[in-house]
Amino acid sequence: AQRVTQPEKLLSVFKGAPVELKCNYSYSGSPELFWYVQYSRQRLQLLLRHISRESIKGFTADLNKGETSFHLKKPFAQEEDSAMYYCALSFLAGNMLTFGGGTRLMVKP
Amino acid sequence: DTEVTQTPKHLVMGMTNKKSLKCEQHMGHRAMYWYKQKAKKPPELMFVYSYEKLSINESVPSRFSPECPNSSLLNLHLHALQPEDSALYLCASSQGRLAVRNTGELFFGEGSRLTVL
Numbered sequence: 001a002q003r004v005t006q007p008e009k010l011l012s013v014f015k016g017a018p019v020e021l022k023c024n025y026s027y028s029g030s031p032e033l034f035w036y037v038q039y040s041r042q043r044l045q046l047l048l049r050h051i052s053r054e055s056i057k058g059f060t061a062d063l064n065k066g067e068t069s070f071h072l073k074k075p076f077a078q079e080e081d082s083a084m085y086y087c088a089l090s091f092l093a094g095n096m097l098t099f100g101g102g103t104r105l106m107v108k109p
Numbered sequence: 110d111t112e113v114t115q116t117p118k119h120l121v122m123g124m125t126n127k128k129s130l131k132c133e134q135h136m137g138h139r140a141m142y143w144y145k146q147k148a149k150k151p152p153e154l155m156f157v158y159s160y161e162k163l164s165i166n167e168s169v170p171s172r173f174s175p176e177c178p179n180s181s182l183l184n185l186h187l188h189a190l191q192p193e194d195s196a197l198y199l200c201a202s203s204q205g206r207l208a209v210r211n212t213g214e215l216f217f218g219e220g221s222r223l224t225v226l
Contacts, residue, residue, distance in 0.1 A: 036215075043217045044217040086151055090213050096154065097213075
């Protein structure tokens with residue numbers, strides 16, 4: 001069965017520090033992985049997809065199939081990055097999206 | 110219009126009431142979803158409609174009854190709910206598995222916060 005694990009419920013860093021939000025998955029097929037973000041009082045929205053291999057708001061994530069990981073990284077955290085971050089795995093041609101438990105990122109001034 | 114709209118934003122109901130949550134999108138998406146989110150927990154999938162047909166039911170109790178009247182609308186009918194059903198109910202949509210450029214991205218509504226007394 002598919003499973004997404006985010007080991008940290010809370011990650012607190014100072015502004016300008018590097019940040020890494022960890023995500024590990026288990027899935028027997030070829031996964032599609034996503035990071036979704038929920039800012040305070042806003043709806044859940046896509047941050048980035050592993051297929052597009054792009055950088056959004058300075059964040060990047062690389063799919064490591066050997067380690068079954070999809071960690072989210074940013075070299076210099078900003079206060080506006082404070083939010084709830086969910087790693088998610090998609091299968092069945094995108095019709096099923098399973099979320100990890102989420103990590104709350106707090107960036108302190 | 111690039112939003113998923115959910116109504117009502119808040120709903121309080123008794124255990125004997127019948128109510129409905131509504132969701133609408135005008136992005137031409139052909140897949141629509143209901144998720145349930147409890148406080149400090151991730152969203153949990155309840156139902157998936159693909160091309161107006163129910164394709165996935167994640168063993169949801171029958172007191173929750175989804176309906177997809179057309180490709181733009183998704184309802185969730187509620188009857189004889191329990192207090193533990195109190196949660197934020199999220200609707201989402203995506204392009205659909207047969208779309209030529211299906212990115213797999215889900216677009217979420219703001220949710221309907223349900224309280225069952």
